[in-house]
Amino acid sequence: MSGIWIYSEDSVIAKELLTAGLELKVSMSQSVGVITLAGEEQDAFIAAGADKVCILKGQNPWSESYADAVADFVSKERASVLLVGGTLRGKDLAAIAAATLRTGLVTDALTVQYVNNGIETTRLIYGGLAIQTEAISLPAFVTVPPRTYMEAPAMAGRQGEVFTVKVDNIASGISVSSVCPIIREGADISTASRVVGVGRGFGKREDLAMAEKLAQAIGAEIGCTRGIAEDSHWLPSERYIGISGQKVKAELYIAAGISGQVQHVAGVRDSKIIVAIDTNEKAPIFAAADYGIVGDLYEVLPLLAGAMGEK
Amino acid sequence: MPKILVCYKWVLDEQDIKINSGNLSLDSSRAKYKISDYDKNAIEEATLLMEAYEGNVDALTFGSDKVKQSLKDALSRGPGSVQWIGDAAFEQADAFVTANVLAAAIRKNGTYDLILCGEGSADSYSQQVAPRLATLLGIPVITFVQKLCMDGSRTIATRKLGDCTEVVEVEGPAVISVLPEINKPRIPSLKQVMAAAKKPSQEIKLAELELSAEDIIPKTVSISVKGYIMNRKNILFKEASQADNVAKLVASLAQEGLC
Numbered sequence: 225m226s227g228i229w230i231y232s233e234d235s236v237i238a239k240e241l242l243t244a245g246l247e248l249k250v251s252m253s254q255s256v257g258v259i260t261l262a263g264e265e266q267d268a269f270i271a272a273g274a275d276k277v278c279i280l281k282g283q284n285p286w287s288e289s290y291a292d293a294v295a296d297f298v299s300k301e302r303a304s305v306l307l308v309g310g311t312l313r314g315k316d317l318a319a320i321a322a323a324t325l326r327t328g329l330v331t332d333a334l335t336v337q338y339v340n341n342g343i344e345t346t347r348l349i350y351g352g353l354a355i356q357t358e359a360i361s362l363p364a365f366v367t368v369p370p371r372t373y374m375e376a377p378a379m380a381g382r383q384g385e386v387f388t389v390k391v392d393n394i395a396s397g398i399s400v401s402s403v404c405p406i407i408r409e410g411a412d413i414s415t416a417s418r419v420v421g422v423g424r425g426f427g428k429r430e431d432l433a434m435a436e437k438l439a440q441a442i443g444a445e446i447g448c449t450r451g452i453a454e455d456s457h458w459l460p461s462e463r464y465i466g467i468s469g470q471k472v473k474a475e476l477y478i479a480a481g482i483s484g485q486v487q488h489v490a491g492v493r494d495s496k497i498i499v500a501i502d503t504n505e506k507a508p509i510f511a512a513a514d515y516g517i518v519g520d521l522y523e524v525l526p527l528l529a530g531a532m533g534e535k
Numbered sequence: 536m537p538k539i540l541v542c543y544k545w546v547l548d549e550q551d552i553k554i555n556s557g558n559l560s561l562d563s564s565r566a567k568y569k570i571s572d573y574d575k576n577a578i579e580e581a582t583l584l585m586e587a588y589e590g591n592v593d594a595l596t597f598g599s600d601k602v603k604q605s606l607k608d609a610l611s612r613g614p615g616s617v618q619w620i621g622d623a624a625f626e627q628a629d630a631f632v633t634a635n636v637l638a639a640a641i642r643k644n645g646t647y648d649l650i651l652c653g654e655g656s657a658d659s660y661s662q663q664v665a666p667r668l669a670t671l672l673g674i675p676v677i678t679f680v681q682k683l684c685m686d687g688s689r690t691i692a693t694r695k696l697g698d699c700t701e702v703v704e705v706e707g708p709a710v711i712s713v714l715p716e717i718n719k720p721r722i723p724s725l726k727q728v729m730a731a732a733k734k735p736s737q738e739i740k741l742a743e744l745e746l747s748a749e750d751i752i753p754k755t756v757s758i759s760v761k762g763y764i765m766n767r768k769n770i771l772f773k774e775a776s777q778a779d780n781v782a783k784l785v786a787s788l789a790q791e792g793l794c
Contacts, residue, residue, distance in 0.1 A: 312696045316678045319630070319663040323670035328631060328754025331661045348763060349659050350549035354561055356659075357758040397675040403701040442794065454716050461716055467660065468715070476793050486549055493765055497791055499784065505773065512765055515787050517780045518773035527781040532794055 225304040225362055228252065230274075231259040231294055231317070232309025233287035234370070238265075239272050241307045241368055242376035244336050246273045248305060251338040257301075259294060261287060263388070270384035272376040277384060282391035286400050287313050289393040291320035297389060299325055303363055305343060307336065310367035322365045329365040330358055336366050352467045352490020371414075371473075406462060411445050413463060418444035419474045421465055421492065424451055425481015425502060425521050429458045434525040435480055441533035447472060449488050465491040481521045484509025501525070537590035537648040537685055541581040541614060542637055542668075543574035545598040545605040546658040554762030561760060568601060570608055573653025573713075575720040580683060580713050581651045582613025582721075588685055590648070591615050597636045599625045603738075610731035611723035617734070618644070622741040629753040630659075634667035636751070639744035641672060649690060650710045654679055665712035675705050678712045 228248050232238040238258055245256040257276035258269040266277045280293050294317060298306050308318040315331050322329035333345040334355075343364035349356045360366070413419050420439045422432055432446070439446050446463060453464035465472050467490040477495040481502060482488060489512045492498060500513035501524050510516045517524050551566035570578070581592045594614040596602055602621045609617050620636060628636070641650065650672075655662040662678075669676030681700070682693035692703050695714060723731070741751070770787065772780035788794045 312679050315662050316666050316676070319666035320670050320676070322631070322663070323634060323667035326631070326754075328629065329661075329663055330755055331663060344758070349760065350547075350552060350561075351657065351660075352763060353549050353552060353554070354760050355763040356760045358755045359758055360755045397705060397707075398677065399704045401702045401704070403699055405699045406695075406697075450715075455719070468655070476788070489765075490763075493763075497788070497793060498767060499788070505771070510771060511769065512767060514768040514770065515784055516769075516771045517777070517784055518771060519777045519780060523777045524781060527777055528784065531781050531785045532788075 225302050226254050227301050227303045228254050228256040228305045228307070229259055229298055229301065229303045230256070230307045231314070232311070233261055233313055234309055234311060235260065235262050235265045235268070236375065237309035237311065237314075237370050238269065239375040240371065240373040241309060242269070242273050243373040244368060245307055246376060248336065248338055252304065254304060259297060261290065266386045268378065270382050270386070271378035271380075273379070273382070275384050277386045279386070279388045280391050281388055282393040284393040286398070288316050288320075289398075290391060291317045292324065293389065293391040293393060295321035295324040298363070305363065306365045308365065308367045310369040315367050318365055318367050325363070327363050327365050328360040329367070330360055331367045333366045333368050334372065336368065348467065348490055351485070351487035352493070353486040369471075413445045413447045413465065413472060414470045416445040416472070417475045418442055419447045419465075419472050419477050419495075420444045421447045421449070421472075421477060421479045421482055422452055422459075423449040423479070423482030423488075426452075429456070431522070432458060434522070434529070438478070438480075438525050438529040438532070441529045442476070444476070444478070449482055449485075467491060479509050479513070480525060482509050483507045484512055537584065537588050538646075539581045539584055539590055539592045539649045539651065540595055540641065540647040541574075541578050541592060541651045542595050542664070543578060543605070543609060543653070544571040544656045544658070545569075545596060545602045546571045546656060549657065554764065559762040559764060561762060568604060569657075570605060571653060571657040573655055573657060573715060575612065575653075576715050576717055577651040577653045577713050578609065578612045578614065579718045579720040583718060584649070584683070584685060585613065593618065593644075595637060595640055596620070597622075597625060597628070597633055597640075599623065606736045607728070607731045608723075610734045610736070611728045612721065615734060617736045618739055619736065620739045620741055620744075624741060624751050627753050627756070628751070629755040630661050630663035630667055631754045632751050634664050634671055635746060636741065636744065637664070638668055638671035639746050639750075640739055641668075643739070643744060646708060648688070648708055649685070650708070652710065652712045654712045654714050662712075665710050669710035672710070674708045674710060676710045676712070677703050677705060679714055680711050681714045681717050683711060683713065683717065
């Protein structure tokens with residue numbers, strides 16, 4: 225078995241995975257290559273460190289329909305590792321390829337290392353309560369969430385091998401129609417530098433205006449708990465923060481009226497400073513916070529918006 | 536009249552698991568089990584389809600010897616019958632093993648028009664079982680579905696994929712994984728709970744399934760599980776005067792360079 229391969233339908237994520245792939249290249253002494261659907265990126269991948277680029281060329285634009293082609297390719301290459309960009313489409317494809325080749329797959333890995341002739345990964349379980357270290361025998365398939373690694377920088381004068389594989393993926397049994405982009409109101413909270421999160425502490429929808437005032441005062445975006453988005457439908461589900469929702473990596477995250485279930489905390493833990501406001505001093509959100517105010521958000525938020533607005 | 540199967544997992548309720556502060560090991564001695572939250576949406580969706588198209592719904596689960604405790608809860612949510620595989624092999628099972636076991640149980644039963652799963656499980660959330668299962672059964676998979684309907688032998692699903700939605704159609708049997716937003720699982724009524732006790736359940740022994748020894752050896756092995764503790768400052772302002780608390784908070788944030 226030889227070769228570390230990277231696949232993502234998103235070329236930015238493929239370049240992030242190259243950073244992980246290049247670390248494995250050093251520890252495993254194996255070449256690293258990129259499998260891509262985007263032929264125009266071939267030079268960029270090589271500049272960013274790929275030794276090989278395999279362009280899959282099929283007739284079906286639906287990226288999931290390349291699962292068999294990816295499985296076929298890594299099987300013929302006798303790849304030892306396949307890193308897949310952990311978008312939802314990527315995870316779907318990775319699981320199909322893993323089932324086809326009867327290999328192990330770890331999804332949403334936070335770290336990927338070569339240890340004891342195998343791959344060792346860490347990932348969150350129990351909604352973010354715990355971190356699990358797993359060993360996967362080779363060949364090992366791993367999906368890595370977007371923005372886990374920095375994009376590998378381009379280097380001048382790199383050479384690599386590029387080849388194209390023709391793929392017959394017309395008959396996937398599935399027809400796709402009406403692809404519709406989700407229009408986000410405001411900025412993407414996953415990249416916002418400041419976020420105010422709202423939870424069950426708000427009694428009615430109109431009261432969210434208080435959180436919006438604070439957000440305006442400090443230049444933040446509004447996020448929420450799963451309950452606010454999916455049970456109350458007060459905010460669109462793109463605003464929901466948690467292990468299965470958006471991950472916030474803000475400089476400042478302010479949780480207002482959020483008790484702090486593990487699933488929510490898992491979505492904000494990469495934030496630099498976490499502030500919590502809640503009436504219940506025993507709420508788990510305070511254990512996850514740098515600063516907390518025990519108090520009624522209806523009283524605290526207007527004061528805080530006023531004070532921060534003056535600054 | 537569609538024949539629908541819904542798969543579910545019986546998991547520890549993570550809200551009851553405590554982290555031991557010394558070695559960060561997990562204490563699940565007080566944790567109860569529950570049907571994985573995402574699978575409740577799958578069971579509800581299967582039941583809604585059954586009600587809309589007059590089909591029938593069977594449930595299937597693979598778990599430890601404790602999985603038998605789940606049957607009544609599962610049946611009270613709508614399915615007409617449940618099959619369960621309770622085996623110690625579950626404790627080490629990864630998605631590879633789970634999909635192999637479920638696929639073997641489904642092959643033993645014949646075919647279904649649709650097989651529904653949650654998008655992931657509440658404990659490991661690896662999101663692999665639906666696509667793996669479909670691949671093993673040689674049928675298409677439609678993942679991350681927020682809306683689902685059937686038209687004869689066709690299934691029309693709306694998937695939601697982060698930055699877009701797409702409508703997908705498939706002819707014939709398929710595996711579907713559903714998102715939590717697809718529905719709001721019912722809270723079973725007393726009548727439904729009572730009725731559940733009369734519905735049939737059947738145990739399938741792992742040995743009865745056509746599985747090779749290799750099929751139940753996991754490809755991924757857990758080396759350690761540790762509480763994921765954050766090192767936070769945990770400074771709490773709890774004076775009676777909220778104006779004082781806010782002033783202290785703002786002073787702290789100013790020190791952090793945040794205002």
